[in-house]
Amino acid sequence: MPRPHRTAPAVLLAALLIAPPTIADEPVVLADFEGPDYGPWTSSGAAFGPGPARGALPGQMSVSGFLGEGLVNSFHRGDGTTGTLSSPEFTIDRDLIWFLIGGGGFEGTTCIELIVDGRVVRSATGPNTEPGGSELLLPRQWDVRDLLGKVARIRIVDEETGGWGHINVDHIVLCDEPPELPDERDELLARAQKAVAEAADRLGADPTRPAFHFRPPAQWMNDPNGTIHVDGSYHLFYQHNPYGDRWGHMHWGHSRSTDLVHWEHLPIALWPSQREGEEHVFSGCSAVNGDGELMLFYTSVGPGRPNEQWAALPTDASRLHWEKHPGNPLLTTRMPDGTTFGNGMRDPFIFRSSGRTFMVVGADSETEAVIPIFEAADRSLSNWEYKGILWRSPKSEMEFPECPNFFPLGGKFVLLNSPYRPVEYRVGTLDLDTLTFSPETEGRIDQSGQFYASNIATAPDGRCILFGWVRGFPEGRGWNGCLALPRELSLGPDNRPRQAPVRELEALRGRRSALDGPIHLSAGEERPIGPPSDRLELRVRLGAPGPGRLGLRLLGEDGQAIAEIVREGRSLTVAGETVPIGHDGPIDLTVFVDRTVLEVFADGGRFAATRVIPFPGGTLRPSAFAEGGEADLLAAEAWELAAIWPDAAE
The missing domain is CATH 2.115.10.20 (Glycosyl hydrolase domain; family 43)
Structure with a gap:
């Protein structure tokens, strides 16, 4: 599609909203959908409601790309409604029919159609068929030079009831060249x-x-x-x-x-x-x-x-x-x-x-x-x-x-x-x-x-x-x-x-705590290693785990584990994600905890793991534990970190 030229919004709207012209190459606005109802257009079913929408309807994503204040939007009462909206008859006396369209992309069920002699001779859909997408209307046009002199009408169709089961249309124009559009x-x-x-x-x-x-x-x-x-x-x-x-x-x-x-x-x-x-x-x-x-x-x-x-x-x-x-x-x-x-x-x-x-x-x-x-x-x-x-x-x-x-x-x-x-x-x-x-x-x-x-x-x-x-x-x-x-x-x-x-993060450090020398953990033992907070930096050195598990826990205010970092054999598990350390000697961990985000850097930065954890709010208490055998926690430092966003500061 050729890209349209740009002009000022007032020039475009003046061109689109004038009465049908007498000069042959001026555009003819078939519908701008700016009124309180559909005027001479006729509707069936419930999808199109009593008149043009003024943007998004309840339960709909933001709608954009339409001109003026109104548009056709068949999302009335959601995607489950169906119907049609049909124009009065008109004579095709320009080379193009130009319009804005968005919404569902289902041929024959969410579409705009040009009907001549009882037949659909042109059709276009919106772009969306899968979850996601957007409610953006974009310009489309039909070349209708082969239909010059024919009597036609336009029908907007919504017969789709699943996801993206609606259609958005605005400004339908008969023209010889695409309208000049504003720099938006x-x-x-x-x-x-x-x-x-x-x-x-x-x-x-x-x-x-x-x-x-x-x-x-x-x-x-x-x-x-x-x-x-x-x-x-x-x-x-x-x-x-x-x-x-x-x-x-x-x-x-x-x-x-x-x-x-x-x-x-x-x-x-x-x-x-x-x-x-x-x-x-x-x-x-x-x-x-x-x-x-x-x-x-x-x-x-x-x-x-x-x-x-x-x-x-x-x-x-x-x-x-x-x-x-x-x-x-x-x-x-x-x-x-x-x-x-x-x-x-x-x-x-x-x-x-x-x-x-x-x-x-x-x-x-x-x-x-x-x-x-x-x-x-x-x-x-x-x-x-x-x-x-x-x-x-x-x-x-x-x-x-x-x-x-x-x-x-x-x-x-x-x-x-x-x-x-x-x-x-x-x-x-x-x-x-x-x-x-x-x-x-x-x-x-x-x-x-x-x-x-x-x-x-x-x-x-x-x-x-x-x-x-x-x-x-x-x-x-x-x-x-x-x-x-x-x-x-x-x-x-x-x-x-x-x-x-990055080393600049040290500027966030506040209250510090540290263990005095290595700590020997017996099987089943757990010890706190830092202050309760929802924002923490931990620097820990784990000894060889032996036959069991050695690691860190983040405990919620109810005492339940929110996340674990576990050394077992030659691997490290970070909140369910396995990190293949590849040796069974001591390893250093740098851990950042920011409410729902956990970042771990292991073994001198050879490995990193980032996890979103199910933090419900409140504070977290970091601890070290051994299970299935005794093990050594060789060093541990912890800092409470400052928030950088005003709404997160205490």
């Missing part, structure tokens, strides 16, 4: 920001919500995006649904920090440009171009087309406001040599090496998961040349390489990706002549699938900082998701990653 950026961003603010006001102080991990003001978040240090601040963007606490309506939230610990929420940065056919702004990265300008790179997702890679530019020196790059799309799924990747190609990531700038993207073919590599053709970072495949895997081993990060570290190159399971790493070499990557070691960056969708930033002192999304929280609380604590990432002598929470 300010309106959509203001609407999204308002939705988040209202949700935050409703939240109050939830005692289960993380208190020193990064989180949005309210609603859903997932992948960290565009993580970068520039001009004295870390900028963190993230996947964000302003309209609910589950996935949908993907925007880019935005925050900044000077210390990786305390974060300032900024206005939402990126929004789906509805008039450009965008439904979501998916994950990506940021980079500074040759003119010193910070750019955002992301995957543009729209119904009915393959994904595209787009960019955005700041409109102010503080980088609070953004506009879409005039040259979008920068990349499509079709390469100049004829190579075509799957429609889901996504998640651009930029790295630099030997004075050259490259981009990698997650992609696939019919048989392989692949990571294509591109090189910047000039300093603008607006033009990219396809250079081939950096790395590939049979689909039998990896379905898709989401969120690829590729970067130099410790004299090697590291590839991270999120393949619908725990984030995987590969460490190896990059041939800068052929631009192919040869892995030498591989494994999981975090043992748990509740750490996902990594991203990378470089600190001013050269440290590699790893970010990741913590997932697995229940819906229905008005918030969902946070980020794992930022981690310093390095390589060990075995060319495998080492991770440690």
Whole structure:
């Protein structure tokens, strides 16, 4: 579909709301659904209600993308109602019929139809058939030049009673060219920001919500995006649904920090440009171009087309406001040599090496998961040349390489990706002549699938900082998701990653307690090792467990175990997730407890595990225990940590 031109909202509405024109090439508005009822249109059944809706109906997600105040929305009394809505007859005397449509994507049962001589000659549906999705209306059009002079009518159909069993339609126009649409950026961003603010006001102080991990003001978040240090601040963007606490309506939230610990929420940065056919702004990265300008790179997702890679530019020196790059799309799924990747190609990531700038993207073919590599053709970072495949895997081993990060570290190159399971790493070499990557070691960056969708930033002192999304929280609380604590990432002598929470987190330490020397635990013995709190840092050294189990417990106020970290033989179990330590000697543990989030770094950072735990509120009491045999707790320190969010502070 050609992308429509933009004009001011007042110009568009004036064009759409005038009476039928006498000049042949002016648009004819068949319906704008701005009145209190459907006027000459006739309805059957209950789905369409007594008249146009004014946005979302009770029990429905936020509806967006319609013009004016009203639209057709067949969600009256939910998805279980059915019916039709039919226009009076009209003569087709323009080349196109243009409209906005959203809702269910079921051919013949949630659709808009053009009927001529008693036959359905054109039909269109919304985009949604599976759980999730969004109530966004997008432009569609029918070419009706072959029907010029015919008498026709339009019928909007809702005969579907399951999920997404409704249809949304607005502004149906006879025209020779698609209407010029407003630049909706300010309106959509203001609407999204308002939705988040209202949700935050409703939240109050939830005692289960993380208190020193990064989180949005309210609603859903997932992948960290565009993580970068520039001009004295870390900028963190993230996947964000302003309209609910589950996935949908993907925007880019935005925050900044000077210390990786305390974060300032900024206005939402990126929004789906509805008039450009965008439904979501998916994950990506940021980079500074040759003119010193910070750019955002992301995957543009729209119904009915393959994904595209787009960019955005700041409109102010503080980088609070953004506009879409005039040259979008920068990349499509079709390469100049004829190579075509799957429609889901996504998640651009930029790295630099030997004075050259490259981009990698997650992609696939019919048989392989692949990571294509591109090189910047000039300093603008607006033009990219396809250079081939950096790395590939049979689909039998990896379905898709989401969120690829590729970067130099410790004299090697590291590839991270999120393949619908725990984030995987590969460490190896990059041939800068052929631009192919040869892995030498591989494994999981975090043992748990509740750490996902990594991203990378470089600190001013050269440290590699790893970010990741913590997932697995229940819906229905008005918030969902946070980020794992930022981690310093390095390589060990075995060319495998080492991770440690960033040293800046020590600023949160408060009351400290420590054991005086090693403690011998008899079988069945349990001892407290820190103060009761819902925010803790623990540094523990566990001796060899012998024939039994040695570990830590987090006890709730009722004395019941909320989570356990257990050493047994050559493995460590963190809240049900097994970590293969691989030896039976002593191990060091660094543990962060933040209400419902547990992060454990084991054996000098060789292993990490992130878990969402069923913390009901109140305080947690950390203890050490031995079961099935005696064992030694060699050292233990504990700190109570400060909250970084005002609603979580005591």
